[in-house]
Amino acid sequence: MSSIPYIPAIEVPLPADNYLTAGNSLKSWLLTKDHKRIAILYLIGITFFFFIGGIAATVIRIELLTPKRDFVSAEAYNRMFTIHGVVMVFLYLIPSIPATMGNFLVPLMIGARDLAFPRMNLASWYLFIGGGIFTTLAIILGGVDTGWTFYTPYSSVYSQTNVVLTVIGIFIAGFSSIFTGLNFIVTMHTMRCPGMWWSRMPLFCWSIYATSVIMLLATPVLAMTAVLLLIERAFNVPIFDPARGGDPVLFQHLFWFYSHPAVYIMVLPGMGVISELVACFARKRIYGYGLVAASSIAIAAISFLVWGHHMFVSGMSTYGGLIFSFLSFFVAVPSAIKVVNWIATLHKGSIVFTTPMLYAIAFIGLFVIGGLTGLFLATLATDVHLTDTYFIVAHFHYIMVGGTVTAFMGGIHFWFPKMFGRRYPEWAGRIAAGFIFFGFNLTFFPQFLLGYLGMPRRYAGYPEEFQVLNILSTAGASILAIGYLMPLVYLLWSMKYGKPAGPNPWLAMGMEWTVSSPPPAHNFHKVPVCREEAYAYFDMTPQGGNGPILKKLPGPGQKLERTEWSGT
Amino acid sequence: MNTKFRLLPDSASNFAGDVDKLTLFLTVVSVIITLVVCGLIAFFAIKYRRRHVDDMPPREEPGRWTEILWSAVLFVLLMVMFFWGAEIYMRMKRPAPNATEINVTAKRWMWKIQHPSGQREINELHIPVGQPVKLTMISEDVIHSFSVPAFRIKQDVIPGSYSTQWFTPTKVGEYHLFCQEYCGTLHSDMIGRVVVMEEKDYQAWLAGVSVNVTPVEEGAKLFATYGCLTCHGQNAPSLAGLFGRQQKLDDGSTVLADEEYLRESIINPAAKVVAGYGRLMPSFRAQLSDEQVSALVSYIKTLGAAKSDEPGQANSAAPATQPVNGVPPNSVPNLPPAAQPPGVWPQPSGEN
Numbered sequence: 001m002s003s004i005p006y007i008p009a010i011e012v013p014l015p016a017d018n019y020l021t022a023g024n025s026l027k028s029w030l031l032t033k034d035h036k037r038i039a040i041l042y043l044i045g046i047t048f049f050f051f052i053g054g055i056a057a058t059v060i061r062i063e064l065l066t067p068k069r070d071f072v073s074a075e076a077y078n079r080m081f082t083i084h085g086v087v088m089v090f091l092y093l094i095p096s097i098p099a100t101m102g103n104f105l106v107p108l109m110i111g112a113r114d115l116a117f118p119r120m121n122l123a124s125w126y127l128f129i130g131g132g133i134f135t136t137l138a139i140i141l142g143g144v145d146t147g148w149t150f151y152t153p154y155s156s157v158y159s160q161t162n163v164v165l166t167v168i169g170i171f172i173a174g175f176s177s178i179f180t181g182l183n184f185i186v187t188m189h190t191m192r193c194p195g196m197w198w199s200r201m202p203l204f205c206w207s208i209y210a211t212s213v214i215m216l217l218a219t220p221v222l223a224m225t226a227v228l229l230l231i232e233r234a235f236n237v238p239i240f241d242p243a244r245g246g247d248p249v250l251f252q253h254l255f256w257f258y259s260h261p262a263v264y265i266m267v268l269p270g271m272g273v274i275s276e277l278v279a280c281f282a283r284k285r286i287y288g289y290g291l292v293a294a295s296s297i298a299i300a301a302i303s304f305l306v307w308g309h310h311m312f313v314s315g316m317s318t319y320g321g322l323i324f325s326f327l328s329f330f331v332a333v334p335s336a337i338k339v340v341n342w343i344a345t346l347h348k349g350s351i352v353f354t355t356p357m358l359y360a361i362a363f364i365g366l367f368v369i370g371g372l373t374g375l376f377l378a379t380l381a382t383d384v385h386l387t388d389t390y391f392i393v394a395h396f397h398y399i400m401v402g403g404t405v406t407a408f409m410g411g412i413h414f415w416f417p418k419m420f421g422r423r424y425p426e427w428a429g430r431i432a433a434g435f436i437f438f439g440f441n442l443t444f445f446p447q448f449l450l451g452y453l454g455m456p457r458r459y460a461g462y463p464e465e466f467q468v469l470n471i472l473s474t475a476g477a478s479i480l481a482i483g484y485l486m487p488l489v490y491l492l493w494s495m496k497y498g499k500p501a502g503p504n505p506w507l508a509m510g511m512e513w514t515v516s517s518p519p520p521a522h523n524f525h526k527v528p529v530c531r532e533e534a535y536a537y538f539d540m541t542p543q544g545g546n547g548p549i550l551k552k553l554p555g556p557g558q559k560l561e562r563t564e565w566s567g568t
Numbered sequence: 569m570n571t572k573f574r575l576l577p578d579s580a581s582n583f584a585g586d587v588d589k590l591t592l593f594l595t596v597v598s599v600i601i602t603l604v605v606c607g608l609i610a611f612f613a614i615k616y617r618r619r620h621v622d623d624m625p626p627r628e629e630p631g632r633w634t635e636i637l638w639s640a641v642l643f644v645l646l647m648v649m650f651f652w653g654a655e656i657y658m659r660m661k662r663p664a665p666n667a668t669e670i671n672v673t674a675k676r677w678m679w680k681i682q683h684p685s686g687q688r689e690i691n692e693l694h695i696p697v698g699q700p701v702k703l704t705m706i707s708e709d710v711i712h713s714f715s716v717p718a719f720r721i722k723q724d725v726i727p728g729s730y731s732t733q734w735f736t737p738t739k740v741g742e743y744h745l746f747c748q749e750y751c752g753t754l755h756s757d758m759i760g761r762v763v764v765m766e767e768k769d770y771q772a773w774l775a776g777v778s779v780n781v782t783p784v785e786e787g788a789k790l791f792a793t794y795g796c797l798t799c800h801g802q803n804a805p806s807l808a809g810l811f812g813r814q815q816k817l818d819d820g821s822t823v824l825a826d827e828e829y830l831r832e833s834i835i836n837p838a839a840k841v842v843a844g845y846g847r848l849m850p851s852f853r854a855q856l857s858d859e860q861v862s863a864l865v866s867y868i869k870t871l872g873a874a875k876s877d878e879p880g881q882a883n884s885a886a887p888a889t890q891p892v893n894g895v896p897p898n899s900v901p902n903l904p905p906a907a908q909p910p911g912v913w914p915q916p917s918g919e920n
Binding site for chain 2: 285287288313315326340344347352365368454461465468
């Protein structure tokens with residue numbers, strides 16, 4: 001792209017033989033076992049649900065423009081925030097990076113032809129769509145009003161809405177996540193190509209590995225919790241209903257035992273994406289590779305021990321609160337290690353501000369704010385004041401939207417040329433990234449202040465003194481919405497009309513960049529051999545790396561020459 | 569645009585100042601870290617921007633001791649946050665001994681409040697400034713959460729078990745009372761106000777609200793109506809002096825006889841049986857409403873008056889705030905101490 005300084009523009013025609021041209025019929029897509037096509041199927045699915053969740057968010061923000069409950073009824077408002085939460089968490093965030101980029105890239109990055117269980121991979125997509133259909137049906141038939149947390153006994157006894165359908169949807173979608181996690185773990189254990197040692201595996205794969213462990217171990221607990229809730233609601237067997245001897249707080253323990261680790265299912269893959277982007281666009285080995293990889297595993301392990309920090313005011317014992325608070329602080333250490341090492345990677349790097357890099361830098365800043373405000377919530381006394389207020393809402397949106405969605409956007413912009421063989425207009429990408437960064441902060445930063453003032457979450461109306469900050473937040477949300485709509489337009493356009501990208505438009509080192517863009521149906525024509533880790537930028541000279549990228553380093557003003565990848 | 573805009577909430581309880589100081593500390597730490605991170609990113613981004621396509625940065629590896637050192641500094645900082653927060657939290661969990669005991673019953677979508685002197689109010693809580701208040705709260709349906717942002721307190725209100733919350737209001741004024749746990753359709757209408765008044769205004773307010781019966785009186789009446797005395801003190805354990813004591817159970821463990829224990833023993837008596845007694849008592853789950861159980865518990869707590877044989881101490885062991893229209897303590901039927909089986913009452917100093 002000529003508009004990016006010092007990233008060379010090379011015209012390479014699209015390869016005739018690639019996974020996109022391997023079959024054009026609908027059947028060839030719906031029955032595909034190719035991990036890359038399944039990734040595209042997932043991408044279509046989650047994009048659809050992202051905009052469903054986004055519409056619900058729009059209604060919420062419009063309602064909150066004024067203190068009075070006037071745009072929609074209380075019933076409708078409660079359905080909107082429930083739909084927003086359920087759809088965004090279970091049908092967008094959880095599958096987002098693992099099921100799209102993970103599916104597409106893990107085999108390419110480790111030099112494999114496909115995932116270990118291609119049929120199970122396809123089945124996981126059908127489960128995801130099945131769960132999505134149940135949830136969509138619940139919305140069409142009148143919605144659900146419990147909040148995405150489904151706290152009992154409201155959800156199990158009192159709510160008059162489609163709880164059963166929605167919970168069945170989540171139950172089914174959960175199995176999609178278990179299948180995906182299992183597939184990744186087995187693939188990474190058994191299918192790494194010769195030379196792809198664990199110690200050379202890209203950090204994106206490490207973070208997907210850690211994520212998969214959480215998916216495999218935590219999601220079954222969500223399934224059990226869903227079944228217990230269904231048994232109580234559909235068959236009237238008391239489990240959580242205190243009027244008949246049940247324990248409503250037990251539900252919260254079970255729910256957060258899944259849903260706290262689920263936060264890391266959402267954010268760990270994002271961290272993996274950022275490691276790849278920072279290394280590529282600072283043209284530098286990621287600083288402290290081993291520590292960054294280990295911190296992914298550490299975060300996954302600690303994530304199982306901190307669920308109680310959602311319940312400091314729930315009536316849990318005082319000593320339970322102390323222990324969960326203490327343990328929660330330990331998550332901060334590996335998270336901080338990642339941030340410090342990303343920044344250290346920039347030091348003395350060769351930094352170029354492409355669209356993906358803008359997202360990566362935005363991610364670091366937003367994740368730092370999200371993480372630091374998490375300390376307010378791990379600290380007992382401040383959590384008592386802040387929990388269930390807009391402070392919580394702001395905090396987890398900084399992590400999930402500022403973190404995960406930003407990383408998702410960065411990753412999509414980074415690997416879009418690999419996925420579709422074409423480039424998007426760089427200027428459009430940068431403008432959208434700017435809109436998203438500015439709109440996001442304007443939407444959610446005022447909510448920290450609202451939270452400290454005490455504005456409760458899930459309120460359709462509110463006292464007047466909260467209005468100014470709510471207006472700012474809604475204004476930000478409008479800008480954010482534009483920022484998210486723009487890529488939908490220019491990326492769709494670029495799929496057909498974008499300039500051909502060539503195998504390695506960013507001059508990146510990972511193995512996925514050694515194959516043509518889009519990649520061949522079977523990824524590698526011969527079994528590849530990994531000679532060097534994916535961050536060996538210091539070896540990006542004539543004969544280094546997984547295949548020489550730069551044949552001859554040109555001086556300023558000279559034309560760049562490059563060898564084409566020919567397999568090993 | 570309205571004129572009520574503000575950035576910081578009122579600070580009106582004994583906890584508010586402490587929580588604000590801790591918040592300030594956390595905010596300062598967070599702002600410094602954020603500025604350092606953003607500053608470094610901006611500085612590196614400009615200084616190390618790619619100037620030529622063949623810019624090839626040097627290889628750098630972290631020094632082990634650098635990583636260990638800054639991780640250790642971070643860890644110490646985190647532990648300061650933990651202990652500071654935990655210290656305030658522990659104080660939030662230990663009610664002042666002289667606190668006024670107020671019963672709160674939550675239901676969709678209102679707060680029902682009863683003062684020890686019998687006054688009832690809905691969605692309003694009138695309290696005198698400077699006097700500690702302890703709320704004993706229960707929900708009749710779903711989970712609610714009692715939150716007063718100006719006091720920096722919050723406690724979920726659970727159906728089927730008591731939760732407690734205490735504070736001392738320190739500033740006269742009116743403050744929001746929010747339900748902060750989603751409870752269904754009109755969750756956002758479950759708003760009330762806490763009115764903190766000067767003592768003399770409070771007394772005037774109390775005098776202006778008609779009172780039928782205090783919780784203790786109502787509890788005494790229920791106690792008689794349901795024939796509790798038929799067994800308690802005879803073939804069931806005496807309730808005198810029970811509240812606040814470590815009670816020995818038939819499985820060998822002990823339990824603190826607090827409000828929650830009393831409630832559970834009325835609703836589900838078989839759950840925790842006093843050592844030396846059988847599982848004879850029926851459940852009163854179907855007969856008694858949550859508010860009636862709260863009244864009974866309030867009454868049983870006053871039976872502490874009979875703990876001592878010396879009549880002079882009876883008043884001092886009764887609740888600190890005497891009912892305005894309440895019955896005098898000596899009209900409460902004291903329980904016969906004679907029928908106690910030996911070994912049932914562990915001496916407070918002897919056990920644990």
